[in-house]
Amino acid sequence: MSGKQQRILIFGAGVIGSAYAIKFMEAGTDVTLFARSGRFRTLQEKGLQYNDKGTVKSLKVKVIDTLENDDVYDFIFVTVRYDQAGSALPALKDNQSKTIVTMTNNSIGFSAWQDIVGNRLLPAFPGAGGQIKKEVLYARFPPKFLVATVFGEVNGVVTERVENLTKLFRTAELPCSIHKDMKAYLITHSVSDIALVGSLHAGHKIIDEKTARTRKTAHQITVTLKTYLKKIQKAGVAINPSVFKFVLLCPNLILDLFFMIWLRTNMVKDMLLPAYANNANKEIVQLNKDLSKFLSQNGVT
Known part of the structure; x- marks a missing residue:
């Protein structure tokens, strides 16, 4: 990964997407959030609101509700629920970004997802949780020894993009680990x-x-x-x-x-x-x- 600022899109502005957006932005990464309807308007008008040790704070964030095919990012993180992934991934099918990180559950394997986005797919699982109350994020990042963000190639090979993703997470001080059998x-x-x-x-x-x-x-x-x-x-x-x-x-x-x-x-x-x-x-x-x-x-x- 070169010294240039990484540009990422977080597709899904719920708990997981918002929590990671904050961490990446605080680390100086160029972050854009993809959101729809009420969540899109809230982020535009009020910023990304979150609870920090009992105090509600707000971060100004770039937010879009339409993704152009030539709007290219170093990584696109898909942070929707598993039951929503089948409808979310087609929106990324023709976008020219080379890596799509699916941060969600999967109980059957990756064939259906690869049919949509091909070998750009990089499966992952988030190491964060929490909830959104009255438009305010209450994020929960458990200790590293309990849980970390896990990711890896479908074929288990440690590629350059996996190494770059690891550097991105470490820069944001987010615990992560590479796994060689993401399906299992x-x-x-x-x-x-x-x-x-x-x-x-x-x-x-x-x-x-x-x-x-x-x-x-x-x-x-x-x-x-x-x-x-x-x-x-x-x-x-x-x-x-x-x-x-x-x-x-x-x-x-x-x-x-x-x-x-x-x-x-x-x-x-x-x-x-x-x-x-x-x-x-x-x-x-x-x-x-x-x-x-x-x-x-x-x-x-």
């Missing part, structure tokens, strides 16, 4: 989300906080997670990160206790808020549907 990583992570986030819904309705904290809900997570991990193993997917291998060896009682503790965290409390929960459920439904398709294609029912 994302399928394993999808299984985790299906078990964890899916447990917070019953009959497509959000469960209440009291129900979420019960042993029954924790045990549901344990059973679902173990069941799907075994299934993807049978389908030939390497469980990754390797910590999930421990899940298969761990007694149900210990896992139940662990998940009971997790279900009492502020993270889960935020996840039960209607705006978050309804959108998350849409993603989980699509992940589950596609995972079932993937398993079936590999002879696993």
Whole structure:
């Protein structure tokens, strides 16, 4: 990566896109956000508002709602939910930017995405979370030892663009790691989300906080997670990160206790808020549907 200022587009101005936009802008990167409708107008009029240790601040940000084919960026980050990726990527099909980083879940592999954007695809998974309340971003970047942004080529080769992306993240002081089997990583992570986030819904309705904290809900997570991990193993997917291998060896009682503790965290409390929960459920439904398709294609029912 040369000394010139990197130019990036973040396609999606929700929690993930906004959180990374702030970090990259603070590091001096030339950032443009792609947003639509109300979010586009808010960013234009008020800037990117965010909570900084209890104080609401605002950053002036370049924002667009239309992308021209010759508007070229060093990297385009797609930060939409998995259920939205199929409709977002066609908007980038004819753009001439050479690298499109999909920062989202994936439970079936990359063929469908590559059919749209070709070998420009660089799969990734974000190391950030949070929520937007009344147009203000409340970002959450967990400690590096817990989670980092993960990315890598579909074929596992460490290319020049992967190395350049690593430098971009390090300049912004964002923890990151290169992974050589992103398909396995994302399928394993999808299984985790299906078990964890899916447990917070019953009959497509959000469960209440009291129900979420019960042993029954924790045990549901344990059973679902173990069941799907075994299934993807049978389908030939390497469980990754390797910590999930421990899940298969761990007694149900210990896992139940662990998940009971997790279900009492502020993270889960935020996840039960209607705006978050309804959108998350849409993603989980699509992940589950596609995972079932993937398993079936590999002879696993």
